[in-house]
Each structure stands twice: as structure tokens, then as C-alpha cells.
Amino acid sequence: MLLHPDSQPTGLPTVGHRRSYGTLPEDRKLGVGIVGLHEGHTLLVALRASGLCRAVAGCDLSAEKRESALAAAPHVWVTDDYAAMLARPDVDIVAIYTPDSLHADQIVAAFEAGKHVICTKPLVNDPAQADRIREAARKSGKRLQVGQSTRFGEPFQRQREEFEAGRIGAVEVVDAHYNHRMDWYYEKSPWTVDTTHWAYLGLSHPVDLCRWYLGPIREVHAYGTTTALGQRFGMKTPDAISAQLVAESGAIGRVLGNYGFHELPKARALIECFLMGSEGSSLARYPDLRFNRHDENGVEVEEDFHHAMTGYYYRHELKGMHYGEFCNYTDYFASCLLNNRPNSPDLEEGLETVLLMGAIVESLQTGRSAAVPR
Numbered sequence: 001m002l003l004h005p006d007s008q009p010t011g012l013p014t015v016g017h018r019r020s021y022g023t024l025p026e027d028r029k030l031g032v033g034i035v036g037l038h039e040g041h042t043l044l045v046a047l048r049a050s051g052l053c054r055a056v057a058g059c060d061l062s063a064e065k066r067e068s069a070l071a072a073a074p075h076v077w078v079t080d081d082y083a084a085m086l087a088r089p090d091v092d093i094v095a096i097y098t099p100d101s102l103h104a105d106q107i108v109a110a111f112e113a114g115k116h117v118i119c120t121k122p123l124v125n126d127p128a129q130a131d132r133i134r135e136a137a138r139k140s141g142k143r144l145q146v147g148q149s150t151r152f153g154e155p156f157q158r159q160r161e162e163f164e165a166g167r168i169g170a171v172e173v174v175d176a177h178y179n180h181r182m183d184w185y186y187e188k189s190p191w192t193v194d195t196t197h198w199a200y201l202g203l204s205h206p207v208d209l210c211r212w213y214l215g216p217i218r219e220v221h222a223y224g225t226t227t228a229l230g231q232r233f234g235m236k237t238p239d240a241i242s243a244q245l246v247a248e249s250g251a252i253g254r255v256l257g258n259y260g261f262h263e264l265p266k267a268r269a270l271i272e273c274f275l276m277g278s279e280g281s282s283l284a285r286y287p288d289l290r291f292n293r294h295d296e297n298g299v300e301v302e303e304d305f306h307h308a309m310t311g312y313y314y315r316h317e318l319k320g321m322h323y324g325e326f327c328n329y330t331d332y333f334a335s336c337l338l339n340n341r342p343n344s345p346d347l348e349e350g351l352e353t354v355l356l357m358g359a360i361v362e363s364l365q366t367g368r369s370a371a372v373p374r
């Protein structure tokens with residue numbers, strides 16, 4: 001069953017109640033080795049639905065995480081030694097889901113081992129790492145896909161299809177946010193308080209969405225504050241950030257990330273991307289599987305994928321999991337590799353987003369606008 005037979009400008013057909021990027025027999029699927037088996041466990045399970053990839057290996061320092069990976073996927077080889085996983089010939093793609101500050105070294109090591117890489121967001125949390133990652137990629141000739149999950153949710157894929165079909169005209173303003181109360185995350189993963197910055201960890205979702213529609217960003221101006229919740233957990237940098245962006249085209253965007261507020265999930269979704277175009281507007285939401293747009297008569301239309309696609313995106317667990325998005329970007333990347341097509345966001349686009357987030361941190365620190373380095 002085709003959910004949107006008239007809307008496949010990106011060549012990404014929806015089959016059944018999910019997206020499909022093609023299928024291969026089991027023994028020809030690309031092997032994925034996953035490092036970091038908390039969020040990476042989601043990918044391990046998500047790959048059961050994959051048409052082009054299969055999980056072959058998992059790596060985590062925690063014995064508990066390795067055991068739980070084996071319980072979910074008994075065929076997978078597990079280790080606590082990343083170098084041993086990189087040495088395996090059945091690993092074609094290394095997928096990285098460790099704390100942000102480890103990504104740069106692990107990406108470089110994966111390229112040096114001759115592997116393609118998927119790295120979760122944020123790609124890295126330090127713009128100074130860009131050159132050595134670029135150099136490792138160039139030497140290896142291998143490719144990287146940023147696991148920018150939000151882009152790969154159903155409403156955001158539909159929003160992109162409508163944009164690429166020209167139905168909202170030129171995007172003039174983007175208003176994107178990722179707001180999420182994070183006490184549970186600080187308790188689960190203390191590294192999120194003191195080894196990264198929320199301008200990378202959280203803001204990477206709306207910043208990537210703005211860049212996706214506005215193209216290269218010229219300048220940013222950001223303000224931040226540390227919420228009472230952030231202060232309670234010892235946060236030394238802002239956990240609520242608002243940034244204004246100006247694109248090289250002159251179009252503008254604003255991003256908001258608040259990680260210490262009281263959520264109103266019926267009124268506002270955790271992630272929203274509101275596009276205001278010359279011919280119409282559209283709004284995509286996460287975790288709600290809803291997408292609003294104008295039709296050709298200017299009538300507001302809501303597409304609601306809850307009934308059709310909750311099983312694929314969330315496996316009927318609580319909304320807020322990432323199964324469908326992770327499977328989408330892994331299969332999308334595999335299809336680009338197998339067909340020798342460019343992928344997005346690739347390493348260069350991912351690094352541009354990192355430089356943009358770096359400029360947001362600079363503006364927070366100086367109180368002035370910051371130019372985004374190219």
C-alpha cells in the first residue's frame with residue numbers, strides 16, 4: 001500500500017506502513033557494528049526492519065549493556081574493545097552512539113580501519129576537531145552519515161517532499177525548536193551535565209533543520225540562561241538557549257532549546273519545524289506523527305500518521321523512541337553507498353552544522369553576534 005503515491009519527488013517510496021529504501025537478501029546486506037549500546041540499542045532493534053543492513057556487532061564498556069544487546073539480538077558479536085570491533089571484516093558501517101566528547105576519536109579510528117561511519121547527533125561537540133576528521137575521511141575514501149534523527153521522522157520527510165516539490169515556494173523564515181525537560185537524562189548520563197554543551201547536544205536538532213532549509217548561515221546571535229533545573233544538577237553552561245540565524249541568502253531562522261522547563265505536550269511538541277514560504281507554510285512535529293500544510297487551494301490540511309505508522313516508528317512503546325528514524329537513515333545511507341549517490345547530511349554538511357553550533361557558543365560567551373566560519 002502506498003501512503004503517498006503522488007508525493008515521491010525524493011524517490012523515497014513508502015511501502016506498507018513504513019518507508020523503504022530497497023531490499024537485499026540477508027547474506028548481501030551491509031553489516032553494521034554499533035558502539036555505545038544505550039541509544040545504540042535502539043538501532044540494534046530497529047535494524048530488524050531494515051531492508052539493506054543487518055546488525056553484526058556491538059561494543060560497550062558496560063557488561064549489562066552487552067548482555068541486553070545479546071538478549072535482543074543473539075546473533076550479534078559483542079565486545080568491550082572498540083579496536084576489536086573495527087578489525088572485523090563483516091562490519092561495513094560503524095555506527096557511533098557514545099557520549100558526545102568521544103565521537104571525534106571514534107570517527108577517526110573507524111575511517112582508519114576502512115569503515116563507513118554513521119555518527120549520531122551531535123556529530124562532534126568541538127569545531128577544532130573538523131580538520132583531522134576531514135583528513136581521515138579523505139585518506140580512507142569512506143563516507144559518513146550524520147544520524148540526524150529528526151529529519152528522518154515521517155512528518156519531517158513529508159515536509160521535505162512538499163518543499164522539494166516547490167509547494168511552499170521559497171522558504172523565507174524557519175522557526176524550529178527542541179524543548180525537553182532533561183532531569184531523567186542527567187540522572188541516567190551524568191556526562192550530559194559537564195562534558196558537553198547543550199548548544200550541541202540538544203540544539204543540534206533545530207539547528208540542522210534550519211540549515212537544511214536555509215542553506216549556509218552567515219551570522220548568529222544567541223542568548224542563554226541556566227534554568228533552576230539545570231542549576232540543581234550543577235550545569236555550568238546555559239540549558240535554555242535562543243538563537244537568531246541569518247542565512248547567506250538573507251532568509252532568517254530562529255532556534256530555541258529549553259532543557260529545564262515544564263512540558264505542555266498537548267500544546268507544543270518536543271520538536272517542531274515551522275516553515276514559512278512564499279507560497280505556503282508547513283509544520284512538522286516530533287514525537288507526534290502529524291504534519292500540517294496548505295493544499296493548492298490554501299486550505300490547511302493535517303496528515304496524521306499515528307494509526308498507520310506508530311508500529312514502525314515507535315514499536316508501540318512510549319512515543320519518544322527512535323526506531324523508525326534510525327532505520328530510515330541507516331537504510332537511506334546504505335542505498336546511497338550501494339548506488340553511488342551522495343548522502344545528506346554527509347560529513348561536510350555535518351561539520352558546517354558543528355561550526356554553526358560553535359558560533360552559537362561563541363555568541364553566548366561574548367554577548368555579541370558571531371560570524372559562522374566556512
Ligand SMILES: NC(=O)c1ccc[n+]([C@@H]2O[C@H](COP(=O)([O-])OP(=O)(O)OC[C@H]3O[C@@H](n4cnc5c(N)ncnc54)[C@H](O)[C@@H]3O)[C@@H](O)[C@H]2O)c1
Pocket residue numbers: 035036037038039040059060061062065080082097098099100102120121122147148149150188189201322
Ligand atoms: N535523537 C537521537 O538521535 C539521539 C537520542 C539520544 C541520544 N543521542 C546521542 O547518542 C549518544 C549517546 O547518548 P545516550 O543517551 O545513549 O548516552 P548513555 O550515557 O546512555 O550511553 C552511552 C553508552 O556508551 C558507552 N560507552 C562510553 N564510552 C565507551 C567506549 N569508550 N567504548 C564503548 N562504549 C562506551 C557507555 O557504557 C553507555 O552504555 C550521544 O551523543 C547523544 O547525543 C541521539
